[in-house]
Amino acid sequence: MLATKTKTVRRELKSILGENLKEKEVLAPYTSFKIGGEADYFFRAKRIDELTNAVLTARELGIPYFILGKGNNVLVSDEGFRGMVIKNECRKTEVCDTTIACQSGTLLKDLVNSARENSLQGFEFLAGIPGTVGGAVFGNAGAFGKSIGEYTEEAVLLTSSGNIEIVGREYFDFGYRYSKLKKTMDVLLSVSFKLKKGRKESIGKRIEQVWEKRKKSIPYNKKSAGCFFKNVKDKGISAGYLLDQVGAKKMSVGEAKVFSKHANIIINSKNAKAKDVKKLARILKERVKKRFKINLEEEVIYLGKFNQRRLPIDNI
Ligand SMILES: Cc1cc2nc3c(=O)[nH]c(=O)nc-3n(C[C@H](O)[C@H](O)[C@H](O)COP(=O)(O)OP(=O)(O)OC[C@H]3O[C@@H](n4cnc5c(N)ncnc54)[C@H](O)[C@@H]3O)c2cc1C
Structure with a gap:
C-alpha cells in the first residue's frame, strides 16, 4: 500500500x-x-x-x-x-536609484558587488558572508553589529497558505539571527533593500577592509558553516568566548574539529560525518552549560534525521 x-x-x-x-x-x-x-x-x-x-x-x-x-x-x-x-538559483537583480531589488537566490557577493558598482553604501558589512539573499534574510545574517534586516524594505513571499504576498520589513520581526521565516513556512521569493548613495572608491575600500578583518579569524579554505552557535545577546557574551573558556579549541570528534583560531567554528577536517559534528556540538553545549549555566543555541540548521540517542562522550 x-x-x-x-x-x-x-x-x-x-x-x-x-x-x-x-x-x-x-x-x-x-x-x-x-x-x-x-x-x-x-x-x-x-x-x-x-x-x-x-x-x-x-x-x-x-x-x-x-x-x-x-x-x-x-x-x-x-x-x-x-x-x-x-x-x-533564482538570481535576477535590478537597481533603481537607491533601491536594489533581487530574487532570493541571488548570491550575497553579487549583491555586495551590485551595491558597489552602483555607488550604493550600506552593504559593505556583508562582504565575505557566503550564501544567498534568501538564507541571509531567513537568519538575518550580519556582522560588525549590522544585519541584512535593517536594509530590507519590501519582500514578495509565497506564504504558508499558498498566496503570493508583498510584505514590508516589519512583517519579518527581525532580531539577532532571527526572522519570522524561521517560524512560518513562507518562502522568500524576492526582496528589495534601501541603501544610500556613496562614493564608489570608499565603498570598495571598506569592502576590502572587511575582507581583511574576516580573513584573520574565519577559515575560508576549510569546510565549515561559519559560527556554529549564536552569541548570548541578552548577556552580551560571545559564544566564542564561552567555548574558548571550556577548552573547545582542542576538541574534536572523529574528523569534526573545533577550529584552532576560533572556538565557535566547527570544521570538517577531512571526511567528518554529520553525527560527529552533532556530537561535538552537543559536548560543547554541555561543557558551557556545566561551567556557565548558559544554554548555547545553534545558529546552524539541522536537516534530516539525527539520532537522538545520547552517544557516550569519548574521543575528545
Ligand atoms: C565561512 C563562513 C562564514 C560565515 N560568516 C557569517 C557571518 O559573518 N554572519 C552570518 O550571519 N552568517 C555567516 N555565515 C553563515 C551563512 O553564510 C549565512 O547564514 C548565509 O546567510 C546562509 O545563506 P545560504 O544561502 O547558504 O543559506 P542555506 O544554508 O542554504 O539555508 C539556511 C536556511 O535558510 C532557509 N532559506 C534559504 N533560502 C530561503 C528562502 N528563499 N525562503 C525561505 N527560507 C530560505 C533554508 O531553508 C535554511 O533553513 C557564514 C558561513 C560560512 C561558511
Missing part, C-alpha cells in the same frame, strides 16, 4: 517538475560543510515560477521539502533527507 502510494507520488512529481527533477542526489557537495547523505528528490529552480511550482507541488503531494540556498548554514544528516530539496 505504502509502496504504491510512493510510486504514485513519484510519478506525479516527475510529470509536474519534468526532467530537472533528480532522485537520490547526494547533498554533501551542496553544503559548505561538505557533509550529508542523499535527498529523495532534488530540484534546481532557476526561475521564480519554477520555485513556486516546486513548493506548491510538494505541499500538494504531501512531500516534505527544504529550500536550500548555498548551504552555508546547514548540517545535513548522514542519512540525508526524506523529501525534496529545492535549490534556489
